[in-house]
Amino acid sequence: MKALTKHREIWLGLAILLLLVIVTARFPRFAQPQNLLTIFNDTSILMMLALGQMVVILTRSIDLSMAANLALTGMIVAMTNAAFPGVPIPLLMAMCVVIGAGLGAFNGVLVWKLSIPPIVVTLGTLTIYRGLVFVISNGAWVNAAQMSPDFINLQRMVFLGLPLLSWFAIVVALLFWLMMTRTPLGRSFYAIGVNPTAAVYTGINVGRTKFMAFTIAGAMAGLCGYLWVSRYVIASTEVASGYELTIIAACVIGGVSIAGGIGTVAGVLLGAIFLGVINNALPVINISPFWQMAISGSAILLAVVLNARGEQRKGRIILKKAEAV
Amino acid sequence: MTDTTAPHRRLPNRLDSPFKATVLSWESLLVLVAIAIFILNSLASPYFLNEWSLSDMTFNFTEKALIALAMALLIISGEIDLSVAAIIALASTLMGWALQFGADTPALVAIGIGTGILCGAFNGFLVTGLKLPSIVVTIGTMSLFRGISFIILGDQSFKGYPASFSWFGQGYVYWVISFELVLFLVCAAIYFVLLQRTNFGRRVYAIGNNDVAAEFSGVRVARTKFILFCLTGLMSGMAAVLLTARLGSTRPSIAEGWELEAITMVVLGGVSILGGAGSIVGVVLAALIMGLVTFGLGLLNVPGIVMSIFIGALLIMVIALPILFRMWRQRSTVRSA
Numbered sequence: 092m093k094a095l096t097k098h099r100e101i102w103l104g105l106a107i108l109l110l111l112v113i114v115t116a117r118f119p120r121f122a123q124p125q126n127l128l129t130i131f132n133d134t135s136i137l138m139m140l141a142l143g144q145m146v147v148i149l150t151r152s153i154d155l156s157m158a159a160n161l162a163l164t165g166m167i168v169a170m171t172n173a174a175f176p177g178v179p180i181p182l183l184m185a186m187c188v189v190i191g192a193g194l195g196a197f198n199g200v201l202v203w204k205l206s207i208p209p210i211v212v213t214l215g216t217l218t219i220y221r222g223l224v225f226v227i228s229n230g231a232w233v234n235a236a237q238m239s240p241d242f243i244n245l246q247r248m249v250f251l252g253l254p255l256l257s258w259f260a261i262v263v264a265l266l267f268w269l270m271m272t273r274t275p276l277g278r279s280f281y282a283i284g285v286n287p288t289a290a291v292y293t294g295i296n297v298g299r300t301k302f303m304a305f306t307i308a309g310a311m312a313g314l315c316g317y318l319w320v321s322r323y324v325i326a327s328t329e330v331a332s333g334y335e336l337t338i339i340a341a342c343v344i345g346g347v348s349i350a351g352g353i354g355t356v357a358g359v360l361l362g363a364i365f366l367g368v369i370n371n372a373l374p375v376i377n378i379s380p381f382w383q384m385a386i387s388g389s390a391i392l393l394a395v396v397l398n399a400r401g402e403q404r405k406g407r408i409i410l411k412k413a414e415a416v
Numbered sequence: 417m418t419d420t421t422a423p424h425r426r427l428p429n430r431l432d433s434p435f436k437a438t439v440l441s442w443e444s445l446l447v448l449v450a451i452a453i454f455i456l457n458s459l460a461s462p463y464f465l466n467e468w469s470l471s472d473m474t475f476n477f478t479e480k481a482l483i484a485l486a487m488a489l490l491i492i493s494g495e496i497d498l499s500v501a502a503i504i505a506l507a508s509t510l511m512g513w514a515l516q517f518g519a520d521t522p523a524l525v526a527i528g529i530g531t532g533i534l535c536g537a538f539n540g541f542l543v544t545g546l547k548l549p550s551i552v553v554t555i556g557t558m559s560l561f562r563g564i565s566f567i568i569l570g571d572q573s574f575k576g577y578p579a580s581f582s583w584f585g586q587g588y589v590y591w592v593i594s595f596e597l598v599l600f601l602v603c604a605a606i607y608f609v610l611l612q613r614t615n616f617g618r619r620v621y622a623i624g625n626n627d628v629a630a631e632f633s634g635v636r637v638a639r640t641k642f643i644l645f646c647l648t649g650l651m652s653g654m655a656a657v658l659l660t661a662r663l664g665s666t667r668p669s670i671a672e673g674w675e676l677e678a679i680t681m682v683v684l685g686g687v688s689i690l691g692g693a694g695s696i697v698g699v700v701l702a703a704l705i706m707g708l709v710t711f712g713l714g715l716l717n718v719p720g721i722v723m724s725i726f727i728g729a730l731l732i733m734v735i736a737l738p739i740l741f742r743m744w745r746q747r748s749t750v751r752s753a
Contacts, residue, residue, distance in 0.1 A: 153551070155676075201732065201736065205735075205736050205739045205740065206739070207732070207735050207736060207739070208689045208690060210496075210551075210689060211683055211689050211731065211732075211735060212732065214676055214679060214680065214683075214728075214731065215680075215728040215729070215731040215732040216728065216732070217676070217728065218676070218724040218725065218727055218728030218731075219724075219725050219728040219729055219732075221721065221724065222721050222722055222723075222724045222725030222728065223725065225719065225721040225722060226722060226725070230719070230721075328721060333672075336555055336558065336559070339552075339555060340555065340556075340559070343552050343555075343556075349549045349551055349552045350549060379567075379570065381563075381566040381567050381569075381570045381571075381668075382563070382566075382567055383563070384559050384560075384562055384563030384566050385559065385560055385563025385564050385566070385567055386563070387559050387563075388556050388557065388558065388559025388560030388561075388562075388563050389556075389560055391552065391555060391556035391559060392542070392553065392556040392557065392560065395548050395549070395552045395553060395556060396546060396548065399546065399547065399548050399549075
């Protein structure tokens with residue numbers, strides 16, 4: 092089982108390398124370290140969001156409201172910055188995480204206390220959060236002129252050769268890795284995904300664990316709300332519209348099983364980078380950006396076929412053991 | 417949700433379902449909600465109670481509701497299709513493309529509906545043939561289908577549909593009764609009979625409740641699900657014909673977000689998202705309610721995006737309230753005992 096997932100990450104890594112080699116063969120400048128770092132930086136937000144989504148999917152749930160959460164938190168923080176330019180940015184970021192976590196916790200409470208299926212809950216909150224962006228902003232945009240220079244420039248500051256945005260992604264990835272592999276909470280995400288009934292018998296509160304997963308995903312969406320708005324220097328109702336599916340795509344490509352219980356931090360990071368490389372390579376090899384959607388769709392389908400193969404093999408092994416007994 | 421995507425590992429315990437107890441009175445609750453919104457609308461706007469206003473109102477939901485009918489069966493069987501709006505985009509794009517080569521109205525309709533069926537069959541093949549979870553498959557085909565539209569159209573659009581074609585989306589059969597409404601009512605009747613009066617319908621429920629048991633009782637689970645995906649594709653193709661005819665133009669972003677609205681109608685209509693329970697009457701009522709809400713708010717000049725807050729809140733509340741009510745009753749009986 093473990094060997095299989097590791098296998099999978101190696102294959103995904105090789106696929107990304109192959110992609111890089113093909114593009115570089117025609118355009119040698121593509122593989123220059125500076126360009127690769129740019130791709131990493133471009134993908135940072137997707138990585139953090141996908142890690143949040145991974146935790147939710149591991150628990151056999153799904154969060155369709157992440158992009159709407161991101162847009163709402165981004166709008167709140169942009170309007171706060173426009174109205175009170177003096178508020179220090181770290182405080183604003185803390186505010187983002189708290190608001191995002193709150194919106195995620197709302198999803199979590201509905202799933203936990205009322206046991207409404209997650210897809211219904213987040214389908215509802217997706218439209219509610221997105222609508223609230225319009226209500227609080229009155230449909231207006233917050234643009235570069237209204238944002239303070241600090242607000243825009245913080246993530247562009249370079250530390251040890253990398254922009255702070257990349258560092259955020261690295262730190263978040265490390266924290267997720269620690270959580271998933273070194274804490275009881277991380278283990279319980281896997282446990283209730285693999286077998287919720289067995290998880291109950293081992294003393295895990297399934298509802299509360301799902302609540303934690305939604306809160307964590309919300310916190311990620313909130314943090315990325317600020318990062319997205321300051322990166323693209325615009326806050327509007329349409330921010331990250333439809334992005335929830337890209338986030339899920341990164342997870343699926345990264346080997347997270349939609350049936351829960353299977354998925355790793357490394358896999359999700361590679362899944363996000365895979366999409367990032369494709370998005371950056373298309374303009375370079377002169378394919379119209381309109382191809383992007385169809386290509387990522389095909390990548391999702393391919394990934395899910397491969398995922399299913401891995402899971403089927405797992406089932407067969409269990410049966411053989413059962414026969415032996 | 418993801419439970420529905422692992423067909424051979426799950427034996428759902430219906431006793432735990434919060435839906436079963438509520439579904440009995442669900443339709444009556446929906447009728448009450450519909451009447452309440454109807455009265456609120458007529459009090460709120462003097463323009464509402466007018467035969468042409470009411471006729472316009474039906475255009476708000478007929479196309480989405482057509483998809484919701486087939487989606488209801490699909491969800492009852494324990495699967496889901498998120499690619500329906502993308503199928504509309506692809507079908508509409510191919511119709512517009514054929515128009516450039518001088519296709520006439522019957523050909524356009526055939527292309528639209530044919531594209532829908534093919535897309536549905538593709539989804540069905542991936543889900544039943546390769547045994548993949550439908551939620552991920554249709555997220556993938558959603559990008560793929562709409563992606564192909566973007567490849568063909570880019571930032572362009574197709575226009576200039578013939579008048580005989582536009583009639584499908586703009587024509588009236590009699591007085592204020594539009595063709596779209598008649599088509600929807602006919603389809604609703606067909607789906608009602610199909611789901612609630614035929615063997616096929618019983619099999620759909622059986623699969624949704626326990627597909628392993630259904631398989632052992634001789635139901636061809638894979639084939640039935642494949643047919644349901646094709647039906648959903650067919651209805652999306654029909655919706656594409658109506659919508660394209662009504663708008664008179666095709667852009668790759670056509671019908672964006674409709675998959676969520678169609679699913680909202682289905683869930684609001686009392687269909688269990690976990691599969692196995694639900695009725696067509698409920699879905700039709702839910703479609704009517706969504707049409708009434710959006711049209712009423714439109715008359716009050718509420719922007720579309722704000723309406724979506726009401727729809728989202730309606731979706732959650734309608735499901736949460738009966739659960740809350742039951743929890744409150746249980747607590748009070750425990751206290752009195």
